[in-house]
Amino acid sequence: ALYICVPPYAHGPAEFAAVEAGVPFFVEKPLATDLRTAEEIAERVAEAGLATATGYHWRYLDTVRVARELLAGREAGLVHCYWLDRVAPPWWWVDRALSGGQVVEQATHVLDLARLLLGEVEHAYAAAVRHAGNAFATRIDDATVATLRFASGAIGTLASTCLLPCKHRAGLQVFADGLALDISESELVTHAGEDLRHLPADQQAAKTRADRAFIDAVQGRAADIRAPYAEALRTHRLGCAIAASVAEGRPVTLEEEP
Secondary structure (H helix, E strand, O other): OEEEOOOHHHOOHHHHHHHHHOOOEEEOOOOOOOHHHHHHHHHHHHHHOOOEEEOOHHHHOHHHHHHHHHHOOOOEEEEEEEEEOOOOOOHHHHOHHHHOOHHHHOOHHHHHHHHHHHOOEEEEEEEEEOOOOOOOOOOOOOEEEEEEEEOOOOEEEEEEEOOOOOOOEEEEEEEEOOEEEEEEOOEEEEEEOOEEEEEEOOHHHHHHHHHHHHHHHHOOOOOOOOOOHHHHHHHHHHHHHHHHHHHHOOOEEOOOOO
């Protein structure tokens, strides 16, 4: 088996080599800086029937399981996703051509949970800003906002920025019939009527579960892989659609899978 932990711009050769050799692989997110590379990898993985897993470890948080249970049978109408942070340390992060940009590389975690909890997004419209005084202005956006329309009829927003000196917050808020959820990597806050609860989340345990599931699959045991490559591709499509909307200045419709 193989773990592929390369910068976003370097995806492709390792995955293609793994498929050619018939080697199962775990790949870090994002899947690529672009959509075409990830789509081609997904096609070859499907043809080969390989076991794969991806680094969307938020799906393995116990608090996300609780959130899904609380939402079962309720109609979620609104989600607000946010990633409000600083410029990430890696040298390649500040160049969209190398990282894919903040939405594709970083906020992809909260977009993934939005899909998990509310279903697929049909339409996305986004705008971004770059300040002239920002040393990275020619290479990466300072802030991005997006509106999302889900197939279920729910609506959502995404707000991301890297203008801050340190991480402010990252997560999402979900509003359903009689229920509000505030989900982050560190806790779940539930608000139903007068009942307000704070449930801590174990980030390290979630990462360990993601690794364990992949290893179990490789060793032929029952495995709980929650984000195989094909599933992660759906999240990557959403991030790329938001980036395309920013670049083209228009709403983008996500294509239905054949």
